[in-house]
Amino acid sequence: MTVREIELSDFIKRMASLGGDVEAAVVRGLQSAAHRLDGFIAHEITHAEPFPAVDRGELLNSREVTMTPKGATMAVTAPHAPMIEDGTRPFRPPFQPIYEWLVRKKLVDESEAGARAWAIVNKIATVGIAPRHFMAKAFARMVQGKYVGREVGRELEALAEQRGKGRHGPETRRGTGLRNKKGGAS
Numbered sequence: 001m002t003v004r005e006i007e008l009s010d011f012i013k014r015m016a017s018l019g020g021d022v023e024a025a026v027v028r029g030l031q032s033a034a035h036r037l038d039g040f041i042a043h044e045i046t047h048a049e050p051f052p053a054v055d056r057g058e059l060l061n062s063r064e065v066t067m068t069p070k071g072a073t074m075a076v077t078a079p080h081a082p083m084i085e086d087g088t089r090p091f092r093p094p095f096q097p098i099y100e101w102l103v104r105k106k107l108v109d110e111s112e113a114g115a116r117a118w119a120i121v122n123k124i125a126t127v128g129i130a131p132r133h134f135m136a137k138a139f140a141r142m143v144q145g146k147y148v149g150r151e152v153g154r155e156l157e158a159l160a161e162q163r164g165k166g167r168h169g170p171e172t173r174r175g176t177g178l179r180n181k182k183g184g185a186s
Helices: 008-018 020-046 081-086 095-104 110-127 134-145 147-168
Strands: 063-068 071-076
Touching: 020 063, 020 071, 020 134, 020 147, 081 134, 095 110, 134 147
Parallel strands: none
Antiparallel strands: 063 071
8 A cells, every 4th residue: 555645635625525434433532542541640640759649539539531522521620639730839738637637547646646737737838739740641641652643543443444344345454544653554
């Protein structure tokens, strides 16, 4: 199979002439990539440095993937998500939730929890909270792994396979003209 370069405007015209099933395949690929991103975000939350951002699971369980007619949207809706993602400037947090967290997680003996909670309150008041960048790391992993292109390509390959069987019989496979990893045509 010969692969040739075409102008973007010609590519758009060709895609439009193929009908809605090409667009539907691309949308399915984008939606599949959104689910993969959701998994990467969950991983980054549970493995955040310097400490995982998991206590009662509110942040982890607030992930939302919403399918749209043109793909999908992804959000983490917990009220504290922006503070965990980007960190904070110094501020004085309330004592009681920090005390309860120390006791609940059994990070110190209960007899030490009060003093340790005040130390944490004072530390946050001095330096703020370090960012975890769980969303940024998940997006970087998506880009580095080229997962959007992979998922869309997989759906287009399946469409090409389906069209090839419909026109030429099951023994003939039609390629998409997409390049494989070695630079050759698929």
